[in-house]
Amino acid sequence: MSQMAKSDAQWKQELSPEQFQVCRRRGTEAPFTGEYYECNDPGIYRCVCCGAELFSSQAKFASGCGWPSFYAPIQSDHLATREDHSFGMVRIEVLCARCEAHLGHVFPDGSKPTGLRYCINSVALKLDPDSRDA
Numbered sequence: 001m002s003q004m005a006k007s008d009a010q011w012k013q014e015l016s017p018e019q020f021q022v023c024r025r026r027g028t029e030a031p032f033t034g035e036y037y038e039c040n041d042p043g044i045y046r047c048v049c050c051g052a053e054l055f056s057s058q059a060k061f062a063s064g065c066g067w068p069s070f071y072a073p074i075q076s077d078h079l080a081t082r083e084d085h086s087f088g089m090v091r092i093e094v095l096c097a098r099c100e101a102h103l104g105h106v107f108p109d110g111s112k113p114t115g116l117r118y119c120i121n122s123v124a125l126k127l128d129p130d131s132r133d134a
């Protein structure tokens, strides 16, 4: 981790206020509002902060939870996780392994084949349209 350490001032310059709040301050976008919540376009979802490849559209599924949901990352080592005890809950926070952007959380109530639901803020992602078979 911390392969791409930048100061808050740097991130503030590069990100929109909402991107900064979610990715660098562990915020959460309002449910059912995100750009990618109902998106079914093929491609690779990258980290909005550093461009790392995080999720394939092939692993996206309709969870109904209000945020883009994926059953697996593109590569497990592209994500980092840690326990999050905020709001009186124990959840598993999901971060970009390269730049430590807060992405969302992972829950064990997901879809086949993994049974996981990576519940990710749209604002933390940038869809890279992919002409490859997707």
Ligand code: FE
Pocket: 047, 048, 049, 050, 051, 052, 096, 097, 098, 099, 100, 101
């Ligand atoms: Fe990143």
